[in-house]
Amino acid sequence: MRWINRVLVVALGICLLSLICGTRQIEASPINYEKMSDKEIRGSSHDLGVVFSIVETDMIRMNLRFGDIVLIVEKGISSGGGFYLQASSINNGGIVKLTDKDNQVIQKLMSEMSAYGDNNNLSKSFLSILNLIVSWPNTMPVYVSISNSGINTLTGEYKQQSHSRLTPLSDYKPLNLCNAFGKTLDLFWPVQVSGTTVATLDQSGIIGQDGCFGRCGPGCSSYSTATFNNVYSYACARHDACVGYQNSILGVTNTVWPDCDYLFPATIPDFIIGVLGTSYNGTQYNCSTIGS
Structure with a gap:
């Protein structure tokens, strides 16, 4: 019986401390980070159904999947720059437009990563790209290719159009x-x-x-x-x-x-x-x- 009395005393002490100091809830992160470093970030958000990765080698490569959509980004980090972004259907591979519901998922992911992520440059790059994606007009297919010769996008009819830009992205x-x-x-x-x-x-x-x-x-x-x-x-x-x-x-x-x-x-x-x-x-x- 002596050990029972000790347990009761400990439990009573915890209760008294909770009353005096107040109970503090530790909020769990909604994002599960499998890896977080200056060169690689991998993780998922179970409540949003999102799986993501961003890796820096000779360039920055980003992959984001949710629902039927996969977003692929490649961003050059060497002289000459370059940028490529495409959202496509996992089922048929076709380039897609994003709906308001899709944008809500991305905005929520941005909020979660801002609150629970790291503040390194790779994380900032990830968030800046998400900010671009969530700003994308819902009438435009999500596709862009930027090189020294210009910017290529798709119209609402999925026809390619070019936007001249003489300055290399790196300059x-x-x-x-x-x-x-x-x-x-x-x-x-x-x-x-x-x-x-x-x-x-x-x-x-x-x-x-x-x-x-x-x-x-x-x-x-x-x-x-x-x-x-x-x-x-x-x-x-x-x-x-x-x-x-x-x-x-x-x-x-x-x-x-x-x-x-x-x-x-x-x-x-x-x-x-x-x-x-x-x-x-x-x-x-x-x-x-x-x-x-």
Whole structure:
């Protein structure tokens, strides 16, 4: 009986400590990391049904699977750069568009990784790529290939279109807006008809306001001040201005104006380069210390 009395005393002591100090719940991570290092991250989120990996060797290779979708990314890290992204169906291999439900899964994964992941450069690259994917217009198939010769994407009809870009990705200097917070900028963009510019439209916006205007990413999220998601650029502001014009002038909602889709590829280098730090080729870029 003596050992029973000792157990009761210990149990009573724990209860008293809980009453005095309060009970602290230790929250378990929703992500199961199989490996976490500067060169390799592998894991899964059971509640989201997501399996992911990102590995850095001669380039960064990322693989993300959930539902019927597999996302493949290759990002060059040597001179000349380069970037490739494709979302395809696991069942038939065809390139797909992402639905709102798909984007919700990716956004939730970003939140979980921001809360429970590491803060190394590979993790930041992973999150910046996810930020690009979740920002992708739902009318565009998720495919892009960037090389020194230009940017190639697919239209809503799954026809390839090219966007000229003379500057190699490794030498790309974004028109950043880190020092423009609170300032009103006039943004201009072409109206395209069958690939031909027929007019030029403009819309003004206050950088950093009106729903994080000018930020490369969807809306204002709870992790908007994180390094990977605090990039403001002229290209992203111009796309925001186009969408704002569509909503306020044309009265079109819940869909993306084709001209805004055409502007989106120009924002892609800003997403994937902005994560590299507060300086790129001597130009302040990431705005994590400004306006946050």
